[in-house]
Amino acid sequence: DIQMTQSPSSLSASVGDGVTITCRASQNINRDLNWYQQKPGKAPKFLISGASSLQTGVPSRFSGTGAGTDFTLTISNLQPDDYGIYYCQQSSTFPLTFGGGTQVEI
Amino acid sequence: QLQLQESGPGLVKPSETLSLTCTVSGDSFTRSSYYWGWIRQPPGKGLEWLGSVYYTGTTYYNPSLNGRLTVSVDRSKNQFSLKLASVTAADTAIYYCVRPLGGLFPKLWFDPWGQGIQVIVSS
Numbered sequence: 001d002i003q004m005t006q007s008p009s010s011l012s013a014s015v016g017d018g019v020t021i022t023c024r025a026s027q028n029i030n031r032d033l034n035w036y037q038q039k040p041g042k043a044p045k046f047l048i049s050g051a052s053s054l055q056t057g058v059p060s061r062f063s064g065t066g067a068g069t070d071f072t073l074t075i076s077n078l079q080p081d082d083y084g085i086y087y088c089q090q091s092s093t094f095p096l097t098f099g100g101g102t103q104v105e106i
Numbered sequence: 107q108l109q110l111q112e113s114g115p116g117l118v119k120p121s122e123t124l125s126l127t128c129t130v131s132g133d134s135f136t137r138s139s140y141y142w143g144w145i146r147q148p149p150g151k152g153l154e155w156l157g158s159v160y161y162t163g164t165t166y167y168n169p170s171l172n173g174r175l176t177v178s179v180d181r182s183k184n185q186f187s188l189k190l191a192s193v194t195a196a197d198t199a200i201y202y203c204v205r206p207l208g209g210l211f212p213k214l215w216f217d218p219w220g221q222g223i224q225v226i227v228s229s
Contacts, residue, residue: 034215036153043202044153046217055217087153094212095168096155 004099023088032092110220128203141206
């Protein structure tokens with residue numbers, strides 16, 4: 001299985017800050033990397049596919065980059081609603097796997 | 107707007123079979139997706155993809171489940187289901203039904219998700 005490692009496991013930032021979450025795959029996954037946001041008690045919400053393609057309706061302050069094994073999710077101008085746990089997920093190889101999550105506290 | 111809703115028992119005894127159903131509404135079941143699937147989240151932990159079913163009936167299961175999982179589709183009812191056999195306490199989790207999108211398996215991401223159903227395995 002491809003292991004997905006996220007860092008940091010948690011972070012705290014202020015409104016208006018920029019934050020970066022890293023996701024590293026244990027082997028090359030090209031650009032087959034997706035991101036989700038989960039708020040407490042809620043189902044995850046899909047944000048980004050293919051490493052950098054923003055889902056319709058997702059604010060443009062969210063952006064994704066990367067290819068191969070190293071990926072980042074950047075939130076610029078952090079807003080109060082951006083709290084939650086962010087997960088990456090690889091869609092390169094069976095079985096599909098997720099990172100352990102990064103908790104973002106505002 | 108497509109909506110998914112899980113249903114089933116919240117408590118299952120060890121060694122029994124967990125059965126969950128996902129009802130799809132808000133769009134044509136057959137038009138809205140070629141795939142359907144299940145993901146779970148143990149208490150306080152991360153996400154685990156369990157399995158997906160293609161509209162042809164082809165299924166893809168996480169090997170970590172050791173052959174205990176069955177996912178099937180009932181188009182007449184706009185539903186798909188999960189059956190997990192021989193459950194243990196380790197199967198205690200929130201179970202989400204999902205619509206996989208993207209290309210052919212495994213090039214899939216998940217949107218939308220059901221609200222999730224808490225399942226506890228305990229005698």
